[in-house]
């Protein structure tokens with residue numbers, strides 16, 4: 001089975017998740033959507049990932065889902081998000097992803113999030129430093145849930161193509 005993991009990442013966190021997930025699935029090719037999209041028609045299974053910022057999905061991920069919707073509806077599909085507000089992840093899925101894609105997906109899951117200062121510059125870096133400081137103070141610093149990636153891979157492998 002040929003699997004594509006297509007993702008968009010602003011500061012490298014979604015990319016890290018895409019690579020971690022790739023190690024758990026056979027026959028994977030990875031596509032960074034910020035560098036251009038690959039045709040999902042060439043794969044049996046497609047995993048699409050992005051992050052949530054100010055409530056919105058990474059624009060490149062949203063565009064890929066929109067432009068490839070008909071093809072994706074004929075594939076085994078997995079969807080993942082990186083987001084800091086884990087309790088609002090389901091809402092983020094339903095607000096940002098077309099209901100038919102969400103219903104068709106064999107699995108959709110939030111992998112948590114990180115504030116990666118190394119990947120950020122200028123005003124964004126400043127904002128992230130501020131967000132990190134306040135979260136540290138309140139004990140609410142976001143983090144990834146690597147164990148969910150195992151569950152995600154298992155759910156995809158279980159689902160018939």
Ligand SMILES: Cc1cc2nc3c(=O)[nH]c(=O)nc-3n(C[C@H](O)[C@H](O)[C@H](O)COP(=O)(O)O)c2cc1C
Pocket residue numbers: 008009010011012013014015050051052053054055056058082083084085086088112113114115116127128
């Ligand atoms: C400026 C900014 C805004 C964010 N907005 C949200 C948000 O609205 N909801 C949420 O759950 N997480 C939010 N996050 C957390 C990101 O989804 C998280 O940092 C994610 O890991 C980013 O991944 P990426 O940089 O690889 O795209 C925000 C992070 C930043 C830096």
